[in-house]
Amino acid sequence: MEDSPVLLAELRPNREQPYEWKASCETWSVAFSPDGTWFAWSQGHGIIKLIPWPLEEDLLRPQGYSQCFKVKEVKGHGSLKEKTLDCGRIVWSLAFGSSSTKTGWKLWPRSWHQEVGPPGTLLLLATGLSDGYVKVWNVHTGRVLFNLTGHKDVVRDLSFSTNGSLILVSASRDKTLRVWDLKKDGKMLQVLSGHIQWVYCCSISPDCSMLCSAAGEDSVLLWSMRSYTLIRKLEGHRNSVISCDFSPDSALLVTASFDTTMIMWDPYTGEKLRAFLHVSLPPAFDYSNAEPQLSSLRSVCFSPEGLYLASLADDRFLRVWLLDVEDPVSVAPVTNGLCCTFFPHGGILATGNRDGYVQFWTAPKVLSSLRHLCRKALRCFLTTYQVLALPIPGKMKDFLTYRTNL
Template sequence: MRQLKSSSFKFHEPDEIGQGNVVERFISATKGIDGKLGDETWACAWAPDNSYFAWSSGHRILHLIPWDAHRQKRHDGGDKEGLSKRKYHIIDCSDLIWSLAFGSGRAQNGHCSAYGGRYDPSLIIATGLGNGKIRLWNCTEGTLIIELLDHRDTVRCLNFSNDGNLQLISASRDGSLKLWDIPDGGNMYSTFKPHGLNFIGCRFAPNARFIAAVGTNRMAYLWKSPSLNSQFVKLDGHYHDVSCCDFSPDSALLATGSYDTKVIVWSVHKLTKLLVLGHMFPSPSMIFAGGANGHYVRSVAFCPNGLTLTTMSEDGYARYWDLSSQPDDPYVVGEVPDALCGQLSPDGSVLSVGFRDGDVIMLSANQSVPPLMHLSRQAILKHLTKYDLQALGLPKIVQDFLSYCDLTESHR
């Protein structure tokens, strides 16, 4: 058996795997501005309609960059066609930026929400700061809209619901998870604070019916309703802090990434483990998985086709995984040394990766066309709940397919 030189992959060397293409690079203008810590890009984000890319370049500075999705690059300021009055904004947020999220009064289906109020249909961006404040900015004007003041420590993650209602969820190092109603003056209406745990990541499901949150001490929680006051389920499977999570576009799958070097893909409806994606081989044993290993998983994101997953690891590689085939190794990788965060564009065309020195690159990779059966499954699950499907009395083989049982090793 061939001996592998890289511990990051199971069967292949990095040069034997397809390579992603760097299509754009942003250089931090504040790099090394005072010789102190603060250069890092801890967060980047994409507008739901791909119109803007947001980038925290370190030293409190937020860049709002109009994006040309067709050309996969920033908009040329001299080319007014398609710019739609969008402007490049550089904003000083008064403290280090740890998290970013775009929100819009338009739902993903394009309809305006009657609940949007004066924020509808304007695009806004939320910045989570090191001092615990959350600041919301108007993307068109680059002006401050409102400041949310309830967290007592760094806001590690932010996420808006995709239904156009501008509900915001925030996760903080103060150990709390909070829900905010932005149209109601930023009213904080729900808090969840377990004892002795700190939150690192949080997500609304695309259908706005579920919430996921992850954090220290192997924490991965799932709420089967968009309320923190409802009963939650704890997903057991990781052996270290859980750093990131993301739902599939049809809200039927949840991927969680951990410092234990693994990503677990869960069935949201059955609450079962479907797949485990490794980022270190051999994997750390349970007794050692809770320590430093150089292969922390820092980001995870589903592509729009629902069968491609992107991850970014501390080992210096961004990965594209095809969940429909044997996912022992990714099918595309990109070298990203000293990367801290990764975020996939809504159309799946590029993966933005932020670095410790404040720079950002855009990686592009080809994605396979999913089978027609899977596209049908996605369409069904976007519009029907688990209980709707049970009421139909479908054959077990169809129910298993709709539950993504075909992704498990026993069905390969």
């Protein structure tokens, strides 16, 4: 087993909360901006902290969080200052989206021209709220740009396209997903119906061709992001599917369920490649009087280079997995963890918990092999069917489609 994740810092809200909000202190979502310069923390009670990254050295300490941040100089972005966003409702989901002025600037709404921050990039933060609204904020100014309405219940997850188009997908407990075009003043493009239970999560593939959604039922739906039609249903879980994520090259999809398993899929063929079972009490920890048991999952995500998975389960452990190894390669105790995400440049994991805390952990930071880099480059533009049609040996096809580790 590799070295266990080491706790680098713990951020805690240090403001008194209204008595009637005592049951809404959870950190349901955390996120890093795509360029790694901001961290968004839903600290409960409707409050979001936008924190410049990296943290100041004197804040990298486990004992707590100071409200008084120093101004952090970030190369190429000027002085970034912490911001507090008051959403007025419980925040269930967060997602960053960005677009450059180099792409279609003249077609943007005129009112947006003053919203662009240095260096010519519009960086947005979408927040999904308990009343069904989606508020979209300008990160540089802290102003609300949109209040998107249409959902009838909690907006449980959000996902932005990564191609700068500012297409946003929202997933709600009203059993639907909605697709919004923020460059067209937040126009709702499509309502996707097909789930029979609360929709827990959604994820747009990095190549922006597919959308995954999962709900209280035991199946996962894959949609086309071009036609907004259903591609296929993935069946294999035996309980609610709570979290999903695509690999950086879009060649893999991972889903996590209350049935205690993570399943890794080929999204192009629908094939189940492998399953990871969450058995409580990893062997690195000594609990001599406890019986091993299965544990429901809360969150799963791919590392930025696509070689690792991170997961949080109800047994209060953070696990890090290699794609082709059945057991976790490292574990760390996390109290009441609800969500996890990798820093986009690797090396750090952030987790949020039920008490409104955020913890930052060391994560594997690897130099990818030439074989993996070649596979990743090819899979960014080749589907599984296109790989299988190549005139190359079968072992190479298996490696390129993640069936084996060549």
